[in-house]
Amino acid sequence: xxxxxxxxxxxxxxxxxxxxxxxxxxxxxxxxxxxxxxxxxxxxxxxxxxxxxxxxxxxxxxxxxxxxxxxxxxxxxxxxxxxxx
Numbered sequence: 324x325x326x327x328x329x330x331x332x333x334x335x336x337x338x339x340x341x342x343x344x345x346x347x348x349x350x351x352x353x354x355x356x357x358x359x360x361x362x363x364x365x366x367x368x369x370x371x372x373x374x375x376x377x378x379x380x381x382x383x384x385x386x387x388x389x390x391x392x393x394x395x396x397x398x399x400x401x402x403x404x405x406x407x408x
Contacts, residue, residue, distance in 0.1 A: 324384040329353070329376065336375035340395055349386035356398040368392040 326344045329351060333342050341356040353372055360368050372390045379385045393401065 324349070324379060326351070329379075329385070332375050332379075333372065337371060341398070349384065351385060351387070352389040352391070354391045354393070356393045356395060358395060360392050361394050363392075 326346060330342055330344045333339065333344075333353065333355065337355070337357065338359055339355050339357040341354075343354040345352045355372055359371070363371070369390055369392070372392065373380070373388070376385060376388065380388065
């Protein structure tokens with residue numbers, strides 16, 4: 324499965340400000356940024372991203388998926404912290 328396919332699926336299924344997908348083969352990392360994550364539990368955030376991708380996970384097109392979710396404010400803070408290191 325191509326990175327662009329995963330990105331398109333998420334952009335069309337979930338209202339996100341930004342989505343970054345990295346990976347190769349069947350192992351991927353998703354960074355999802357959106358106001359919708361405000362106040363959500365960690366489990367609900369994961370489910371929000373897993374949901375649209377479940378068919379591809381079931382067929383093993385996506386074997387491993389690491390998910391990081393951020394509100395826009397959290398993302399801005401973390402990007403600033405990353406630039407300092």
